[in-house]
Amino acid sequence: MKNILVTGALGQIGTELTLALKKKYGNDNVIATDIRKECNEALAGTGPFHTLDVTNKEELAKIIKQYNIDTIFHLAAILSATGEKDPILCWNINMNGSINVLETARLNNVKKVIIPSSMAVWGPDAPKFNTPQDSVLKPTTMYGVTKVCGERLCDYYVQKYGLDCRGLRYPGIISSETLPGGGTTDYAVEIFYEAVKNKKYTCFLKEDATLPMMYMPDCINATISLAEADFANLKHHSDFNVAAFSFDPKTLAENIKKYMPEFEISYAPDFRQDIADSWPKTIDDSAARSEWNWKPNYDMDLMTKEMLQILTEKHKNGKF
Numbered sequence: 001m002k003n004i005l006v007t008g009a010l011g012q013i014g015t016e017l018t019l020a021l022k023k024k025y026g027n028d029n030v031i032a033t034d035i036r037k038e039c040n041e042a043l044a045g046t047g048p049f050h051t052l053d054v055t056n057k058e059e060l061a062k063i064i065k066q067y068n069i070d071t072i073f074h075l076a077a078i079l080s081a082t083g084e085k086d087p088i089l090c091w092n093i094n095m096n097g098s099i100n101v102l103e104t105a106r107l108n109n110v111k112k113v114i115i116p117s118s119m120a121v122w123g124p125d126a127p128k129f130n131t132p133q134d135s136v137l138k139p140t141t142m143y144g145v146t147k148v149c150g151e152r153l154c155d156y157y158v159q160k161y162g163l164d165c166r167g168l169r170y171p172g173i174i175s176s177e178t179l180p181g182g183g184t185t186d187y188a189v190e191i192f193y194e195a196v197k198n199k200k201y202t203c204f205l206k207e208d209a210t211l212p213m214m215y216m217p218d219c220i221n222a223t224i225s226l227a228e229a230d231f232a233n234l235k236h237h238s239d240f241n242v243a244a245f246s247f248d249p250k251t252l253a254e255n256i257k258k259y260m261p262e263f264e265i266s267y268a269p270d271f272r273q274d275i276a277d278s279w280p281k282t283i284d285d286s287a288a289r290s291e292w293n294w295k296p297n298y299d300m301d302l303m304t305k306e307m308l309q310i311l312t313e314k315h316k317n318g319k320f
Contacts, residue, residue, distance in 0.1 A: 001071040001112065001227065003029055005063065007054050007101065008076030010034040012189075013116070013170075013219060015042050015178045017073060020220045022046055031067050035076065042177065052076075054097035057104055064108045071112045071227070074101045080120050080143040081272050082182030087142035094146035095153075102157050102165065112164045114227050117151050117239055119171050119212055120144035120184075124278045131280035133241050133287040140278045154238035166226050167238035171212035171246075171283065173219050174303060176310040184275045187249060188213055191265070192304075193320060195256050196311045200264040204272050207250035207265075210281040214244040215303040218296040222288075229292035236287055243283040244296035245303075255304045 004021055008014040009032035019042065021030045027047035032039070039049045050063055054076045063069070076097055083090030098115055105113050122131060123138040137148045147169075154165040172185025179193075180186040187203050194201035214222075222242050247255075253265040288294035298306075314320060 001025060003031070003067050003069050004071045004073065005031045005033065005067070005069045006073045006075065007033050007052060007097070008074070009043065009049070010036050010040050011075055012175055012178045012180045013173060013216070014075040015040060016175065016216055017075065017220055017223055018043060019046070020224060021073070024224070031063065031069070033063065040178075054100055055092060057100045060100055061104050061108060064104060064110060069108075069110055072101055072105055072110055072114070073223070073227070074098060074113060074115045078143065079181055079183040080141050080275055081184055081186070083143035083146075084141055084271065084275070090142045091146060094143070095149055098150050098153060102153065102163065106157065106161050106163055112166070112227065113154070114223065115150055115154055115165065115167045115238065116223065117147045117167045117169045118143070119169050119279055119283065121148045121151065121169060121239070122278070122280055126280060128281045130282050130284045131241070132284050133236065133239070141275055151238045158237050164231055165238055166234070168222060168226055168240040168242045168288065170219065171214050171243060173214055173216055174307065175216035176307050176314075177216070184272045184279075185211055185213065188252060191249070191252060191256070192307045192311055195260055195263050196308065196315050197320070199260070199262050200266070202266045202268050203249045204268060204270045205249055205276050206269050206273055207267050208248045209273065209276045210246055210248040211276055211279060212243050212246045212281070212283045213300075214242070214296065215298040218244050218298050221297070222294055225294065226288075226292055234291050236291065240288040240291075240294075241283050241285040242288050242294055243285040244298060245300045246282045247300055252300070252304070255300060256308065259305060259308050
């Protein structure tokens with residue numbers, strides 16, 4: 001990977017992935033793009049940034065040619081909760097954006113495309129515990145539908161055109177750097193901000209809504225590690241399960257109380273609870289571990305301790 005394009009670079013994962021790629025491959029070798037017109041504070045001054053609507057194939061091709069792009073990390077997407085509010089927009093951005101990236105990559109000799117998927121590909125028919133790599137995919141959200149279609153589309157481009165396309169099914173991602181953008185697992189980020197700021201939080205999921213989660217440093221490590229893996233070792237391509245730990249809101253709140261005894265939580269479940277109920281509680285990621293040596297570095301307690309330390313310092317400095 002020499003000249004890298006990141007779509008959705010101003011999102012929760014996109015921001016930190018772009019910074020990590022710039023640190024490893026050089027600021028000027030990683031081109032950040034997003035539909036938003038202004039670069040965020042984290043990426044400002046770190047190298048090239050372009051406004052890009054991924055449904056605009058011509059603009060996408062122009063940037064690929066301008067920078068002689070050989071690798072694309074395609075993160076531009078509408079997430080689960082936002083997607084249920086506007087399913088047609090979710091389909092348009094997620095599906096038309098992905099096929100534009102794949103087809104434009106194919107036509108412009110891009111060597112590698114990484115398109116993350118999500119645990120949203122599963123629905124209520126899948127096993128809830130230790131959900132296997134290969135299992136029934138019947139999602140109940142438009143976001144999940146687009147992610148299933150995206151996985152199949154990527155595999156089609158591998159088989160039909162020999163395009164090196166890879167993806168991994170993200171669990172809920174927790175970050176201290178960038179706020180999430182409309183997902184069902186957003187509570188697991190919001191809770192830390194509210195704990196530090198107000199010492200209390202009202203959760204939009206039930207106290208026992210167990211879901212697979214991952215701390216952002218592990219998410220970034222997994223994404224880059226998969227991108228760098230030897231293609232010859234991969235039996236799967238676009239749909240790798242990855243996992244770190246699972247918990248419910250009550251367990252996370254109790255973990256926060258270890259470091260902040262005065263913290264209080266209440267519950268007011270909304271439409272996102274139905275989405276959470278359709279997803280797995282734990283995930284089997286043995287394929288990722290065997291095919292490209294995936295292994296998380298953080299457990300829930302280490303993540304909680306670090307999140308509170310970072311956000312407490314930010315709050316003291318007036319960052320939120």
